[in-house]
Amino acid sequence: MAEVSTVVQQPPEFIEAAAKPFITQLQQVTGELKEADLSKVYGPQFTAGLGALTQQALGKAGGLGAYEPYLQQAAALTGPTAYQAYMSPYQQDVIGTTLAEFDVQAQKGLPALAQQAISAGAFGGGREGVQRAEYQAASDRNRAALQAQLLQQGFGQAQNLAQQDYLRNIQLAQQAPALAGQQISALTTLGGLQQSQQQAQLAAQQQLAQQQLMQPLQATQALGSGITGLIAGYPGSTQTQTQPSPTPLQTALGAGATLAGVYRAFT
Numbered sequence: 392m393a394e395v396s397t398v399v400q401q402p403p404e405f406i407e408a409a410a411k412p413f414i415t416q417l418q419q420v421t422g423e424l425k426e427a428d429l430s431k432v433y434g435p436q437f438t439a440g441l442g443a444l445t446q447q448a449l450g451k452a453g454g455l456g457a458y459e460p461y462l463q464q465a466a467a468l469t470g471p472t473a474y475q476a477y478m479s480p481y482q483q484d485v486i487g488t489t490l491a492e493f494d495v496q497a498q499k500g501l502p503a504l505a506q507q508a509i510s511a512g513a514f515g516g517g518r519e520g521v522q523r524a525e526y527q528a529a530s531d532r533n534r535a536a537l538q539a540q541l542l543q544q545g546f547g548q549a550q551n552l553a554q555q556d557y558l559r560n561i562q563l564a565q566q567a568p569a570l571a572g573q574q575i576s577a578l579t580t581l582g583g584l585q586q587s588q589q590q591a592q593l594a595a596q597q598q599l600a601q602q603q604l605m606q607p608l609q610a611t612q613a614l615g616s617g618i619t620g621l622i623a624g625y626p627g628s629t630q631t632q633t634q635p636s637p638t639p640l641q642t643a644l645g646a647g648a649t650l651a652g653v654y655r656a657f658t
Contacts, residue, residue, distance in 0.1 A: 457571060468554075474546060478545060
């Protein structure tokens with residue numbers, strides 16, 4: 392009686408003994424990864440916040456508007472009465488003293504007129520009176536011109552001071568935000584460097600946390616790779632299973648069924 396053989400290949404027993412705990416370990420590790428709290432690895436604690444220097448820069452942003460008071464002061468110096476605030480408080484005293492001295496010097500010229508009238512034999516006459524009147528009129532004109540000159544000089548000085556103050560306020564209005572901007576820029580640059588350094592440290596900590604989370608799986612995968620290499624190096628054993636051949640009755644029944652199928656096909 393013929394027999395049918397079945398060939399079954401199985402890995403060596405030591406490989407099979409290592410593979411069983413590997414599968415258990417793999418299932419355990421993957422289960423732990425599913426239940427892991429990923430917020431401990433990808434949470435906001437690994438994002439660097441604004442440093443003290445950057446916050447200081449933000450606090451100084453208001454300095455960019457420091458030009459406003461200077462512009463207001465400059466605007467106040469553009470009106471027709473702007474000069475008044477810059478008039479010398481001693482101007483009237485100076486004018487009064489100067490005019491008093493002028494009057495004294497003018498009076499000193501009267502004796503000379505009298506002496507001329509006496510020499511000409513016209514003392515006390517109309518000719519002397521005309522000369523005195525002309526002298527006084529000229530003196531008054533000179534006095535008025537001197538007073539106007541002093542007033543104009545004081546006005547011009549006040550105007551110049553007001554103009555200088557106006558230009559100074561304009562310059563301050565331009566410089567104030569520029570200086571504030573430079574300071575903010577420097578603080579922002581230093582704050583950015585500080586934040587970058589902190590972010591690099593947090594990134595290293597995050598990588599370490601990720602590595603710690605994945606370490607069991609990586610170790611398990613390394614074990615699986617080793618087992619796979621062993622299976623490739625050891626093809627395993629071969630087992631043969633034999634089964635009894637069909638009986639004559641089974642053979643005849645099979646042949647009959649085949650012939651019956653052929654007959655039905657032709658008829």
